[in-house]
Structures are given as C-alpha cells and as structure tokens.
Amino acid sequence: MNADLALQGGGPGYSKPITPLLDTIDSPADLRRLPVERLPQVCAELRSFLIDSLSSHPGHFASSMGSVELTVALHYVFNTPYDRIVWDVGHQAYGHKILTGRRKDFDTLRTLKGVSGFPSPKESEYDTFTAGHASNSISAGLGMAVAASLHKDEPHRNVVAVIGDASISGGLAFEGLNNAANSNSDLLIILNDNDMSIDRNVGSLNSYLAHLTSSKGYNDLRYSLAGVLRKYNLITDSGKGRITRFNNSLKSLITQEQNIFEGLNIRYFGPFDGNDVATVVKVLNDIKDFKGPRILHLRTVKGKGFLPAEQDPATWHAPGPFNPGTGERVKEDPAKPPKYQDVFGNTLVEIAETHPEVVGITAAMPSGTSMNKLQERFPERTFDVGISEGHAVTFAGGLAKDGMRPFVAIYSAFLQRAYSHIIHDVAIEGLPVTLCLDRAGLVGEDGPTHHGVFDIAYLRSIPGITVAAPRNADDLRRLMYTSLTLPGPMAIRYPRGRASSHPSATTGTITIGTGEKLKDGADLAILTLGPVADDAAKAIEQAERELGITVALYDMRFVKPLDDSILTEVMEKGCPVITIEDGTVNGGMGSAVLEWMSEYAGSHAGDNPVTIPPLTRMGVPDRFIPQGTPEQLHHLCGFDCKGIYEAIARATGHKNKRS
Numbered sequence: 001m002n003a004d005l006a007l008q009g010g011g012p013g014y015s016k017p018i019t020p021l022l023d024t025i026d027s028p029a030d031l032r033r034l035p036v037e038r039l040p041q042v043c044a045e046l047r048s049f050l051i052d053s054l055s056s057h058p059g060h061f062a063s064s065m066g067s068v069e070l071t072v073a074l075h076y077v078f079n080t081p082y083d084r085i086v087w088d089v090g091h092q093a094y095g096h097k098i099l100t101g102r103r104k105d106f107d108t109l110r111t112l113k114g115v116s117g118f119p120s121p122k123e124s125e126y127d128t129f130t131a132g133h134a135s136n137s138i139s140a141g142l143g144m145a146v147a148a149s150l151h152k153d154e155p156h157r158n159v160v161a162v163i164g165d166a167s168i169s170g171g172l173a174f175e176g177l178n179n180a181a182n183s184n185s186d187l188l189i190i191l192n193d194n195d196m197s198i199d200r201n202v203g204s205l206n207s208y209l210a211h212l213t214s215s216k217g218y219n220d221l222r223y224s225l226a227g228v229l230r231k232y233n234l235i236t237d238s239g240k241g242r243i244t245r246f247n248n249s250l251k252s253l254i255t256q257e258q259n260i261f262e263g264l265n266i267r268y269f270g271p272f273d274g275n276d277v278a279t280v281v282k283v284l285n286d287i288k289d290f291k292g293p294r295i296l297h298l299r300t301v302k303g304k305g306f307l308p309a310e311q312d313p314a315t316w317h318a319p320g321p322f323n324p325g326t327g328e329r330v331k332e333d334p335a336k337p338p339k340y341q342d343v344f345g346n347t348l349v350e351i352a353e354t355h356p357e358v359v360g361i362t363a364a365m366p367s368g369t370s371m372n373k374l375q376e377r378f379p380e381r382t383f384d385v386g387i388s389e390g391h392a393v394t395f396a397g398g399l400a401k402d403g404m405r406p407f408v409a410i411y412s413a414f415l416q417r418a419y420s421h422i423i424h425d426v427a428i429e430g431l432p433v434t435l436c437l438d439r440a441g442l443v444g445e446d447g448p449t450h451h452g453v454f455d456i457a458y459l460r461s462i463p464g465i466t467v468a469a470p471r472n473a474d475d476l477r478r479l480m481y482t483s484l485t486l487p488g489p490m491a492i493r494y495p496r497g498r499a500s501s502h503p504s505a506t507t508g509t510i511t512i513g514t515g516e517k518l519k520d521g522a523d524l525a526i527l528t529l530g531p532v533a534d535d536a537a538k539a540i541e542q543a544e545r546e547l548g549i550t551v552a553l554y555d556m557r558f559v560k561p562l563d564d565s566i567l568t569e570v571m572e573k574g575c576p577v578i579t580i581e582d583g584t585v586n587g588g589m590g591s592a593v594l595e596w597m598s599e600y601a602g603s604h605a606g607d608n609p610v611t612i613p614p615l616t617r618m619g620v621p622d623r624f625i626p627q628g629t630p631e632q633l634h635h636l637c638g639f640d641c642k643g644i645y646e647a648i649a650r651a652t653g654h655k656n657k658r659s
Contacts, residue, residue: 017048028075047305055324062303064094071095073280083158086141090118090131100126110445112628132449135170145185170387194302267294274298345370369409393421400431412452430488440493441582447627457587469530473503513561521550539644590617
C-alpha cells in the first residue's frame with residue numbers, strides 16, 4: 001500500500017492504492033466487527049481511496065480528508081443507521097458515503113443518476129437529513145432527539161449532530177444551540193473545528209481535564225451525586241443548569257481558556273485531537289450514554305493526509321481534477337472566456353476605483369464569488385460576514401442608509417435565507433443595495449440544494465426592486481454600472497461557469513426595463529432571459545432552415561420592470577409566444593409575461609379587443625432537479641437546443657418534424 005506516498009502528496013512512483021481492509025467494509029456493521037487497533041489502517045486506506053477517486057471525479061476534497069477519523073469513529077461507536085448522524089453542509093461526508101455501501105459506485109459522484117455530492121435520504125437510510133446548506137444540523141438533530149424521546153424508542157436512540165467551525169457561526173446554529181440548552185434532549189453535538197480557533201491550543205492541564213471530565217468513572221460519580229441531591233430536593237432542573245454553567249466556567253478558569261459554550265446549559269467536552277481515531281472512539285464511548293445535551297469539541301486538520309491540501313485548504317476545498325501522485329491541479333485554458341464571477345469581480349474593482357462609496361459584502365464565499373478581487377485591492381471596503389446571509393443583507397442596508405453603495409455577492413440558492421431581510425431591511429426603505437446573485441439557474445453537479453432556480457420568483461414580487469439578468473459578459477458589466485444610477489435596490493442574476501465571449505471595456509449603462517430584439521420574425525416570438533438566448537438562437541436557425549418559418553427572438557434582460565415596448569410588439573404580431581428562462585416556470589419570467597399580457601388584453605377589451613396569444617413557458621419544472629452537468633440538466637428540463645427546437649415545431653404546428 002502506498003499510504004506514505006499519498007500522505008506526502010505523492011510522487012512519480014504513484015500507483016492506484018491497495019485497500020484490502022476497506023474493500024471488506026460494505027456497511028458500518030462490517031466496520032464494527034474490527035478490533036479498534038485496526039481502525040488507523042481503515043483511516044489510511046480511506047484517505048488513499050479518496051485521493052485516488054477525487055483526483056479524477058472531483059468534489060469537495062479537503063473537508064472529507066480532515067474528517068476521516070471522526071467518520072470512522074462515529075460509525076464504529078454508534079449503531080447506525082438506527083442511531084442518527086446528522087451532517088451539516090455535507091462537504092465532509094464522502095467518507096461516510098464510502099463506509100455506508102456506496103464505495104463501489106463512488107466513481108459516479110456528482111453525476112446524473114450517480115452518487116450525490118451531499119447527504120440525501122433519498123439515496124441512503126444512513127443519510128438522515130438533507131444537507132447542502134450550512135448550520136442546520138443542530139436544529140434537525142434536536143428535532144430527531146426530541147422525536148426519539150416522545151416515541152420512547154427502545155433501545156435508546158442516539159442522535160449526533162456534526163457541525164463545522166464555520167457553520168456554527170450561522171444564526172440558525174445558535175438558535176438550535178439555544179433551544180438545545182433549554183431542552184431535556186440527549187443530543188450530542190460534535191464541533192469539527194478545522195480552522196477557526198474558538199480557544200487557544202490546549203496545554204497539558206487542559207488536555208488532562210478534558211479526558212478526566214469525559215471519563216466514565218468521573219461521570220458515574222457526578223450523576224450519582226446529582227441523583228442524591230435531587231432526591232433530597234437540593235437540586236432542581238434550573239439548579240442543574242447553573243451547575244453545568246459553573247462546571248464549564250470552572251474549567252475555563254483553571255485552564256485560562258474560554259469558549260463560547262461556557263454560558264450555556266450544555267455540557268462541554270474537549271478539545272480533543274479529532275485526527276486520532278483511538279482517542280475519538282474512547283471519548284465517544286465514554287459520553288455517548290450521558291443524559292442531556294452536550295458538545296464534543298474536536299480539532300481536525302482540513303486536508304489531512306495530503307500535503308498540498310494541508311498547506312492550502314482553501315484552494316483544495318473543491319480543487320477540481322488533479323494528479324494524485326504530484327498534487328498538481330489540472331490548469332484551465334487561459335484563452336477561454338472568463339467565468340461570470342470573474343467578470344463581476346474585475347468590474348467591481350473597476351467601479352470601486354472611481355466610486356469611494358462602493359463596498360463589497362459576501363457571506364463566507366470571497367473566492368467563490370470573486371469578491372476576493374476587491375478584498376485584495378480595497379480590504380477596508382470589503383466585508384466577509386461568514387455564513388450569515390441574512391445579516392449580510394441587513395448590514396448592507398445599514399451601510400446604504402448612511403451613504404454607501406453596497407454590492408452583496410451571494411449564491412442565488414443561499415440568498416434564499418435572506419428573503420425576509422431583503423424585504424424588511426432593504427426594499428421597504430428603498431435602499432440602494434445591489435444584490436449580485438452568483439450561480440443563478442441550474443448549477444450542475446452540486447444538485448438540488450445548490451440550484452439557483454427560485455430567485456426570479458421570490459424577488460419579482462417585492463415592491464420597488466429591479467431584477468435583471470445579463471445575456472453575456474458585457475451586459476453584466478453594464479448592469480453593474482446601471483445599478484449605481486438607481487435610488488433603490490437592484491438584483492442581478494448570472495450563472496455559474498464561463499461567459500460566451502470575452503467582455504469589452506464598455507462601461508455604459510442600460511435603460512431600466514429595456515430588452516433587445518436580437519432577430520425579427522413573423523411566425524413565432526421567443527422571449528429569453530439570460531444566456532439561454534444563445535441556445536434559442538441555435539434552435540431558431542435550425543427551425544427556420546428545416547421548417548420554413550421565421551422566428552423573432554428577444555432578450556428581455558429585465559424581469560422587473562418588463563419591457564412594455566417589446567411585449568406590445570409581440571402582442572401586435574398575434575403569433576404564438578415561447579418564454580425561456582433558467583429558473584422555475586412557476587412565478588418566473590414566463591409568468592410575469594403572461595400576467596402582463598392578461599392586463600394588456602383587459603385594458604383593450606372595448607371595441608378592438610386583443611387576444612392573448614398561445615404562450616408556452618419553458619424553464620425548470622415544478623420539481624427538484626438532481627445533479628448532473630448543466631447541459632444534461634437543461635436537456636432534462638427540456639430547454640436545451642433540442643428541446644427548444646421541438647417546442648418551436650409544436651407551437652407552429654409542425655408536430656411531426658423533429659431534430
């Protein structure tokens with residue numbers, strides 16, 4: 001086995017790893033039959049398997065590498081799937097998938113009909129709760145623990161919520177902690193701390209106390225004493241809470257260390273070395289049957305076992321394909337057009353150079369949104385607020401209230417958490433906040449938790465907000481400049497991936513509520529939003545050639561307000577209409593167009609009535625879409641080139657002609 005080679009990042013002698021022990025584990029029951037002394041070998045083989053597999057089937061690398069020992073220990077100590085493990089986000093759950101029967105199919109990771117990149121109960125009974133967004137494991141785990149108590153499950157059902165140091169900073173996590181502290185549940189919360197220092201590195205006394213307070217003997221004595229005190233009415237539930245808080249504070253006083261949990265009614269254990277599997281197994285065995293909520297703090301190394309990832313965990317969070325022998329990442333072709341996120345980042349820096357009132361805000365995704373470009377140039381005007389999307393929007397509202405022009409860059413799917421904040425803290429006051437929705441539309445391999453398909457529907461109903469989508473890189477630049485001319489909020493949605501061409505140096509603005517006629521035609525009108533116009537143009541070219549028709553194509557560009565002149569022209573044509581968008585058809589751009597046409601027809605109901613033309617809405621249907629490449633998913637939803645061509649044929653009465 002070449003585990004040592006893998007641990008150093010490999011070399012020219014790298015070969016596919018041999019995993020004789022891992023190959024015998026098809027379920028956690030197989031793992032639990034091993035003596036604890038064999039677990040380090042399981043961990044080494046699991047790491048080698050991950051390195052080899054993820055080098056050619058890329059996904060979230062560093063987080064899963066760092067949580068190998070924790071994953072092995074959890075499935076070794078707890079009777080999964082009867083006992084519940086609730087993963088937060090799911091970036092660290094690849095080892096969990098491999099140990100729970102998906103090892104042989106792991107090469108299908110993040111592909112259409114393959115293994116999901118995140119925990120999914122639809123995929124496995126070991127995946128207890130859907131993950132993909134951060135900070136929900138404590139709340140979900142608490143719900144499961146309370147349900148087990150109400151059901152009086154026998155044998156006792158353990159519930160473990162695993163959460164990372166970044167996720168625990170989210171507001172939902174603190175809400176869950178607060179509820180757990182005031183409940184009688186037996187929830188075990190494991191804090192996987194691989195980056196943010198909640199307290200300083202532990203000394204020998206702190207390490208000694210950590211082991212002492214989690215030992216079975218200490219806790220047998222502690223609970224016996226508590227039982228005696230309760231029997232003689234010398235302690236109540238509220239008194240128990242005070243003792244717990246005092247116990248946590250006493251440990252902090254003695255060790256001169258502080259942690260954020262000391263004021264809660266939750267027993268705190270740790271920190272321990274989370275990459276020492278024997279230690280983690282021992283501690284879990286010691287505390288798993290304790291009553292009441294408790295927190296186990298484990299320190300782990302993100303990227304553990306692969307030197308390049310340990311040295312640069314941010315880059316290796318999701319590195320794409322790489323050489324497992326050398327650690328060299330596959331480089332992208334610099335001649336290709338830039339990604340939309342880079343067009344955004346470069347343009348924001350350009351704007352900030354001449355607009356000192358411009359600031360940038362992101363929620364734990366500076367590199368993912370390219371906000372790091374502004375951070376490098378103007379660090380004092382760039383704010384990464386962590387996994388706190390709601391706070392990001394309200395913070396932007398406060399900045400805008402006092403004269404700043406915030407650009408808030410958040411993935412479309414993650415901005416959903418901030419919906420109330422957009423309404424209450426930005427839109428009601430009409431504050432000039434620019435919301436930049438990265439990863440809008442079907443994002444591909446990350447699947448349903450990450451598809452940004454609902455933003456058009458959830459934004460366009462808000463009074464006073466402008467909603468737009470660029471067709472290309474130039475439009476994105478111009479829309480960003482345009483937002484500076486508005487007295488109120490504007491949302492700009494753009495997709496994951498590359499633009500169709502390189503942007504020019506244009507810095508002009510676009511008149512609000514104006515689209516663009518890309519092509520005229522008499523037999524059909526197609527209205528598009530965003531880059532899907534390119535596929536529509538290809539389908540139109542084929543349809544005109546094969547079906548002998550002419551088709552008009554309009555890029556609407558704005559969902560709110562809609563372009564009245566384009567829609568009036570389309571109504572006057574009297575031909576069938578197709579709307580196409582990379583977003584949900586329910587409440588999306590097509591719905592907005594249909595509403596406009598209904599009102600237009602109603603206002604012309606006199607002597608010269610207007611008839612609403614036959615309208616076909618194309619986009620994401622009313623269901624959650626799985627993972628796959630964007631091209632596969634567009635085909636699945638019916639708005640790729642082939643699907644658009646077939647829709648044109650149907651709408652124009654050429655039902656028997658297909659591509």
